[in-house]
Amino acid sequence: MEAFLNLNFLVELLLSxxxxxxxxLFVALAETYSERAGLVNIGxxxxxxxxxxxxxxxxxxxxxxxxxxxxxxxxxIAINMIYAFCTxxxxxxxxxxxxxxxxxxxxxxxxxxxxxxSDTSTLIQGVSMKAVPIPVLSKIPIAGPVLFNxxxxxxxxxxxxxxxxxxxxxxxxxxxxKAVGEFPxxxxxxxxxxxxxxxIACIICGALAGIGGAYLTICYTxxxxxxxxxxxxxxxxxxxxxxRWMPTGVMAACLxxxxxxxxxxxxxxxxxxxxxxxxxxxxYLCTLFxxxxxxxxxxxxxxxxxxxxxxxR
Numbered sequence: 001m002e003a004f005l006n007l008n009f010l011v012e013l014l015l016s017x018x019x020x021x022x023x024x025l026f027v028a029l030a031e032t033y034s035e036r037a038g039l040v041n042i043g044x045x046x047x048x049x050x051x052x053x054x055x056x057x058x059x060x061x062x063x064x065x066x067x068x069x070x071x072x073x074x075x076x077i078a079i080n081m082i083y084a085f086c087t088x089x090x091x092x093x094x095x096x097x098x099x100x101x102x103x104x105x106x107x108x109x110x111x112x113x114x115x116x117x118s119d120t121s122t123l124i125q126g127v128s129m130k131a132v133p134i135p136v137l138s139k140i141p142i143a144g145p146v147l148f149n150x151x152x153x154x155x156x157x158x159x160x161x162x163x164x165x166x167x168x169x170x171x172x173x174x175x176x177x178k179a180v181g182e183f184p185x186x187x188x189x190x191x192x193x194x195x196x197x198x199x200i201a202c203i204i205c206g207a208l209a210g211i212g213g214a215y216l217t218i219c220y221t222x223x224x225x226x227x228x229x230x231x232x233x234x235x236x237x238x239x240x241x242x243x244r245w246m247p248t249g250v251m252a253a254c255l256x257x258x259x260x261x262x263x264x265x266x267x268x269x270x271x272x273x274x275x276x277x278x279x280x281x282x283x284y285l286c287t288l289f290x291x292x293x294x295x296x297x298x299x300x301x302x303x304x305x306x307x308x309x310x311x312x313r
Contacts, residue, residue: 015145029208033164033238038305042234044232082101107290161247181302181303239254256290
């Protein structure tokens with residue numbers, strides 16, 4: 001109990017919460033953009049896995065973390081275009097092709113990794129992004145190290161939340177974008193190109209989910225290993241439901257899951273006698289609890305998950 005009441009412990013716990021919530025936040029915002037345009041993409045784990053591998057490889061080869069992050073975003077877009085073509089052009093079931101991404105992308109990432117490094121028994125160390133403290137603000141007690149002493153990608157993730165909220169709720173382009181996910185036929189009659197908006201949604205979703213994957217191998221561990229995503233894509237999916245498809249609500253949900261993840265790691269240090277597998281269940285149990293008690297009366301976009309047939313009356 002003394003460890004929990006220690007100020008340093010609480011500061012480190014909150015600091016880890018912000019860091020561990022960041023990849024989930026990137027992917028949750030990716031899914032928010034996707035579902036606001038009527039596309040339910042459950043292939044987030046797959047996109048993250050591919051983005052993690054490509055981001056790691058490019059960062060390792062170039063020595064530049066930013067090049068790795070950019071490569072992760074582009075690879076996420078590329079792999080998500082498979083989903084986009086099948087669900088938008090061919091009007092195929094979105095859930096089926098989302099699961100297909102979860103099977104294809106991690107296997108492809110593992111194959112490329114084995115081709116790139118002949119010795120896969122040891123972890124290859126790649127580049128890592130350095131923290132950039134914000135002058136003056138980072139010196140504030142407690143709040144300074146928790147909020148203002150991070151790598152640039154974390155600042156970008158949390159600034160993306162108000163930017164997304166303003167775009168979706170305060171701009172004409174954002175309202176048109178949301179109309180596609182609510183009533184695409186009515187949107188089409190108003191001159192909105194529904195197909196184009198859906199492709200844009202897939203591009204944004206792929207880029208943000210790819211960045212979320214690259215974050216894991218460049219900003220979190222600086223290594224790549226199979227299973228590094230560890231179901232974070234599905235946690236992000238539940239965060240979107242818990243957050244009611246609103247950027248601020250999604251961020252709050254991601255911080256909750258990040259807190260659970262940070263807590264289970266520190267509990268392992270405090271109680272080494274407890275089997276670590278039990279403690280690792282905490283974030284996933286939290287996800288199940290959230291979906292069971294807060295996801296029942298979901299109020300997502302009306303046309304969410306429904307294929308759009310332009311010629312249909």
